[in-house]
Amino acid sequence: MSAPTYDLGKLHGGLRLEAHKNISTAEPIRKIPVPGQLVLPITQHAGDPAQPIVGIGERVLKGQLIADPEGSLGAPVHASSSGKVIAIEPWPVSRRHGDNAPCIVIECDGEDRAIEAAEILPAYDTLPADVLLTKVLQGGIVGLGGAVFPTAQKLMQAITCELDYVILNGVECEPYISCDDMLMREYAREVIGGAQILLHALEVDVCYIAVESDKPEAIHRLGEVLAELNDERIVLKQVPTIYPSGGEDQLVQLVTNLEVPTGGLPTDVGCLVQNVGTAAAIYNWITDNEPLVSRITTVTGDGVTQPMNVEARLGTTISDIINFVGGYTERAEQLIIGGPMTGKSVTTDRVPLVKATNCILVLSEVPSAAAEMPCIRCGECAAVCPIQLLPQQLFWYACADDETKMRSYGLVDCIECGCCDLVCPSHIPLTADFRTAKARIREQADEKARADRARVRFEARNERLEKEQQAREAELSLQKEAAKSAAPDTIAEIMKRKQEKPDED
Ligand code: SF4
Ligand code: SF4
Structure with missing residues (x-):
């Protein structure tokens, strides 16, 4: 048996959380x-x-x-x-x-x-x-x-x-x-x-x-x-x-x-x-x-x-799964698909189990959100961030909707782990703000990609129409040329026929 090994690298930040497993x-x-x-x-x-x-x-x-x-x-x-x-x-x-x-x-x-x-x-x-x-x-x-x-x-x-x-x-x-x-x-x-x-x-x-x-x-x-x-x-x-x-x-x-x-x-x-x-x-x-x-x-x-x-x-509804495990307790209040850090609260158990569903979490208490206060620049959020980002700076630029700064401060690298939220003494919902800002950036990127694709299609269509027009014009001019060169023969033929049969007219 190969023995488990321990020679490990270092992880920046992170938190030791109560496991509840x-x-x-x-x-x-x-x-x-x-x-x-x-x-x-x-x-x-x-x-x-x-x-x-x-x-x-x-x-x-x-x-x-x-x-x-x-x-x-x-x-x-x-x-x-x-x-x-x-x-x-x-x-x-x-x-x-x-x-x-x-x-x-x-x-x-x-x-x-x-x-x-x-x-x-x-x-x-x-x-x-x-x-x-x-x-x-x-x-x-x-x-x-x-x-x-x-x-x-x-x-x-x-x-x-x-x-x-x-x-x-x-x-x-x-x-x-x-x-x-x-x-x-x-x-x-x-x-x-x-x-x-x-x-x-x-x-x-x-x-x-x-x-x-x-x-x-x-x-x-x-x-x-x-x-x-x-x-x-x-x-x-x-x-x-x-x-x-x-x-x-x-x-x-x-x-x-x-x-x-x-x-x-x-x-x-x-x-x-x-x-x-x-x-x-x-x-x-x-x-x-x-x-x-x-x-x-x-x-x-x-x-x-x-x-x-x-x-x-896959496709079994959460309600069927909850029934299988004996149903809800009287204290059940909040249904989360996923874990408490990265999961999503849902309001109905009609949602189905899908490939991503690793956890169905039902909690008795909905923690009341403490009042959000201004950032005091304590730096706790940066100390726990596993990506070594500066969440307080990102938060500032997210509020200002400054996409350039958010990008330069590494927003896209944020893994939405929620560590910064947990330690913030000002109860700022940092992760939710980052998630929203990332979605906005993604949407803008998608929008731009869609617009680029539409522009490419439009240009390609115009190019095709132009080529078709040119082809039509070329064809027309060929026909005219053919008609021109055909006309003398025809006239010559008519004259010849006239000379051959002068009384016909
Ligand atoms: S949610 Fe993002 S910014 Fe906050 S600790 Fe995790 S990776 Fe860092
Ligand atoms: S933990 Fe909260 S209060 Fe402290 S620097 Fe970060 S955002 Fe500001």
Whole structure:
């Protein structure tokens, strides 16, 4: 067994937060039965929206493709059980921008019949990278740590770089969330199998599986499987339990002591980071032909009767999941999708479980927001910022809507971790302001990109019209030339005919 190692880099800032994880890890993961209805948002990934390829009334099977992405960045969506499509309509969802999204609603038949696999691949280690990556693309797999970036595209980008390390992210640093911990305890073989597939596809020789030191069961189980497989390329690394050590760039720094450049990617320093759940999803798809149709999620907080981790089909509504764990307690007041630091409050439990849902948190108290006061320039926010930003300066420029300054002070690098909020004695909602400012910048960039595309289309159309006009004019002038040169012949012919038959007129 490869022993966990501790030679770590340093993480700037961060906070040690109360974990609240034991309440959901006492029981093994429980599988939720097929619900009566599934609600599947057609876009559950970062990138271009997917488009439905099924119609209302159509029967579908588990694993059947029901929405295909348009554009170069996206992931397909598959039916997570068998049944009939009864609607394609906007439905409440949990996401940062907007509260409704088009969803495919399936009335389940309870039979859970799966579609037959189109092809069974030979053993992964006999396959070239392009075949494996194409297969990953078809499986609808996205980053399950929360970013939901399409995995195939991430791997395609990585394969063009010089890579030294694959890092599996088992660092679940946000309080209450324990789905990755439970996944590593119960599906360690799948996680490590996923690591082996990634090493083969990317032609890399070293994989670190990073796990926080407060997860001894997960570390033990992963160690056991590694010993069985005797794969020395894969090494466990324990990291300290500090929030937000699970951020990609922070993890690269901790595990390899390499610093991802500002605005860069881990691949710039030879690292590819994947969540442990994503690795297990890759393994299940490549070896068992099971696309991403379910996930493990933590249902927790003092607002639910029996906190635990469940494995549920994508599209299961939160209300069905809460019912499965015994319902709400009388004290339940606030429903959050995600953790307390980065999650989003929702006002209805009709929202469905999606690829990004790592936690359903129900709390009894809605903390009353303390009155916001002016910044006293104490510098606490800068001391805890893991990106080494100056949140007080950013806040100043966000209030002034000074995009140039916000950019130059690194707003786009902010990972919205919320550490600055927690320590601010003036109770300034820094993260919310940064999130809004980032969304505004993104919208402006999107708007500009749309305008640029429209301008290019307009210019191309004008150019085409101009060319067509020129072609028409050229054709006309050819015809005129032809007519001119044809006329004398015709007149000559007429004269000749006249001379031949002078009495005809
Ligand atoms: S929310 Fe942004 S600015 Fe605040 S601590 Fe986190 S990364 Fe730094
Ligand atoms: S922690 Fe709050 S009060 Fe202190 S410098 Fe930052 S924004 Fe200002």
